[in-house]
Amino acid sequence: MGISERMSGNEAVAHALKQINPDVMPAFPITPSTEIPQFVASMVANGEIDTEFIPVESEHSSMSAAIGASSAGARTLTATSSCGLALMWEVLYVAASNRLPILMEVVNRALSGPININAEHSDSMGARDSGWIQIYAENNQEVYDNTLQAYRISEHPDVKLPIMICQDGFITSHAVENITLVEDEAAKAFVGTYEPEHFLLKENERMAVGPYAVSPYCMEAKRAQAQAMINAKRVILEVAAEYEKISGRKYGFFESYHLEDAEYAVVAIGSACGTIKDAIDLLRKQGIKAGLLKVRVFRPFPGEEMAEALRGCKAVAIMDRCEGYNGNGGPLGAELTAAMYRAKLTAQTVNLIYGLSGRDVKVSDAEEVFRKLKALADGENLFGEYPYLGLRSR
Numbered sequence: 001m002g003i004s005e006r007m008s009g010n011e012a013v014a015h016a017l018k019q020i021n022p023d024v025m026p027a028f029p030i031t032p033s034t035e036i037p038q039f040v041a042s043m044v045a046n047g048e049i050d051t052e053f054i055p056v057e058s059e060h061s062s063m064s065a066a067i068g069a070s071s072a073g074a075r076t077l078t079a080t081s082s083c084g085l086a087l088m089w090e091v092l093y094v095a096a097s098n099r100l101p102i103l104m105e106v107v108n109r110a111l112s113g114p115i116n117i118n119a120e121h122s123d124s125m126g127a128r129d130s131g132w133i134q135i136y137a138e139n140n141q142e143v144y145d146n147t148l149q150a151y152r153i154s155e156h157p158d159v160k161l162p163i164m165i166c167q168d169g170f171i172t173s174h175a176v177e178n179i180t181l182v183e184d185e186a187a188k189a190f191v192g193t194y195e196p197e198h199f200l201l202k203e204n205e206r207m208a209v210g211p212y213a214v215s216p217y218c219m220e221a222k223r224a225q226a227q228a229m230i231n232a233k234r235v236i237l238e239v240a241a242e243y244e245k246i247s248g249r250k251y252g253f254f255e256s257y258h259l260e261d262a263e264y265a266v267v268a269i270g271s272a273c274g275t276i277k278d279a280i281d282l283l284r285k286q287g288i289k290a291g292l293l294k295v296r297v298f299r300p301f302p303g304e305e306m307a308e309a310l311r312g313c314k315a316v317a318i319m320d321r322c323e324g325y326n327g328n329g330g331p332l333g334a335e336l337t338a339a340m341y342r343a344k345l346t347a348q349t350v351n352l353i354y355g356l357s358g359r360d361v362k363v364s365d366a367e368e369v370f371r372k373l374k375a376l377a378d379g380e381n382l383f384g385e386y387p388y389l390g391l392r393s394r
Contacts, residue, residue, distance in 0.1 A: 002180035002247065009137070009172035012144035012179055013079075013105050013165075014039035018049055019187040020151065022103070023074035023194075026054035026065035030084040031117050032169040033107035037079055059084035063091040063102075070100040071209040073199030075151065077102065081169060082109035085123045089130075095162045096131025097225060098209055101154035102162040104132070105147070108270070108321075109169040110357045118358025119168040121269065122322035125298075125331050131225055133163040133232055134299040138255075138273045140177040142296075143167040145249055148182065151191055152239045158231040168271040170358070186246045229300045236297060253302035255294040256309055258284060262291025264373040265310055265347075267336060268319040269295045272354065272361045279366035290370045295332065303339025310340065314377035315348040317369050319389070321355045329353060329386075348376045354389035365390055 007015065013036055017025075027037035043049045052074075056062045062078050070076040080088065085106060095102050110120035124134060133154060137143035146165045154163040167173055182190070198207050213221055233253070240251040257277055259265060266276050273294040283290040293309055310316055318337065320330020328334065333351030340349065352369065355361050369389065372382040 003183060004178065005181050006176050006178055007140060007144075008035075008174050008176050009140045009143045009167045010035040010107070010174065011039065012140045013147050014043070015181060016144050016147035016187070017051075017077070018043055019148070019182070019184055020075075020191050021049045021188075022051050022077050024052045024054065024066070024069035024076045025078060026056050026062045026069070027078050028056050028059050028062045028080070028084065030059065030081050032109055032173045033079045033081040033084070033105065035173070036105050036107070059087040060091060063088040063095060066102050067091060067095050067098065067100060067209075070095075070102050071098065071199065072201045073196050075194040076100075077104065079105040079107070081107045082111055082117075082123045085127060086111060089127070092127055092130040092132065094210060097221065099160040099225065099228065100162055101151065101160055103147075103150050103154065104162065104164050106164045106166045107169045107173045108166055116357040117169070119171050119271070120321055120356055120358070121166075124164055124166050125322045127164075128299060128331060131161065131229070132299060133159075133161055133229070134166060135163065135297055136166045136269045136295065137172065138271055138294060140172055140175070141179040141249070143172060144179055144181070145243065145247065145251065148187055148191060149239050149243050149251070151194070152242075153232065153235050155194060155196075156231075156235045157197070159228050159235050161225075161228050161232065166270075171271040180247075182247055190243065190246055233300045233302065251296065253295075253297045253305055254309070255292075255296065257292040257294065259291035259293055259309060261289055262312070263289040263314045264370050264377065265291045265293055265313045265315075266317045266319060266366070266369060267293045267295065267306070267310070267332065269298065269332065270321060272319070272321070275361050275363055276366045278363045279370065282363070283367060283370055288370060288374065298332070301335055301339075303335060304343065306336060307339045307343035307345055310347060311343070311345060313347045315350075315373040316340075317350050317352050317373055319352045319354050323353055323356065350376065350383050350387060352383070352387050352389050359390055361390065
């Protein structure tokens with residue numbers, strides 16, 4: 001039976017970590033993820049967990065220490081946001097190529113500049129090709145559930161890749177919501193203990209971590225890493241099915257909301273999806289067949305599955321909470337549009353940029369998107385050449 005509680009997103013993460021009791025957490029504070037290592041450090045000081053907390057001098061050092069701990073055989077995590085994640089850039093690739101199942105809690109915040117501390121996906125999306133699994137949450141319940149599932153995915157012998165669990169800064173990280181917790185013993189049994197096959201501190205182990213790879217071998221290593229990401233698709237669904245048995249909550253690559261018969265669909269990631277759902281409920285009462293595809297898993301990218309879910313739609317708006325600076329839109333728009341093209345979908349498609357630097361997204365904004373989609377399906381483009389949602393006029 002679940003336990004009802006009220007928690008912020010950061011508190012929910014900390015509670016999940018308390019239930020997991022990982023071995024090592026190196027971390028450096030940065031808004032809005034600072035609370036997570038703060039909560040963990042407090043739990044260590046109070047004797048609630050026996051995690052080794054390592055204060056470091058920067059986020060680059062944090063990920064470097066995480067790589068060392070994970071290489072030694074420890075179940076390891078860290079947390080960061082925005083420029084902290086950017087400072088880790090070099091070692092993100094090292095962690096992934098070394099096939100280390102490190103958990104990183106990413107509280108999404110705009111990358112500088114201009115300097116801004118509010119929600120945006122530019123930080124984690126900037127790292128989308130670093131080889132990390134990426135899973136996103138709409139609300140506090142989901143970030144808790146995703147955290148409990150993370151190690152089961154990343155530590156799987158067919159995967160062995162690091163994983164980011166992402167949530168929107170301040171919108172979920174600091175806002176308090178009602179959530180349902182899994183009981184401690186059930187959570188511990190679900191996550192299990194970490195028993196790596198190979199690690200540096202294992203007696204008589206012959207291995208190297210981060211060696212120089214000469215040309216005849218390096219390409220094969222990268223292909224094996226890519227296969228692990230492909231394998232992660234199957235493992236993510238298997239772990240979600242097991243988690244449903246103890247929690248009653250169902251997860252997949254994405255959530256479909258009134259998408260089965262939708263003529264007009266929005267595709268989005270994160271907290272704005274709740275607002276879009278409210279708009280859909282209002283439009284459905286008016287006879288407009290609106291629907292939502294809420295992306296949960298961005299890496300590995302389930303393009304084929306998402307395209308199939310959108311097959312019956314007349315018009316689709318793909319919404320990015322970050323700017324790709326490529327003259328065409330954002331990363332979700334680019335990748336999903338390509339998947340839809342390969343699937344030979346005929347829906348009219350537009351890529352919308354929204355919510356940058358914490359810009360509010362209102363129900364009326366989402367309603368307007370659907371009305372413009374209806375017009376687009378009828379042959380009239382009201383979006384313009386390069387649409388931003390909620391952009392102030394001059």
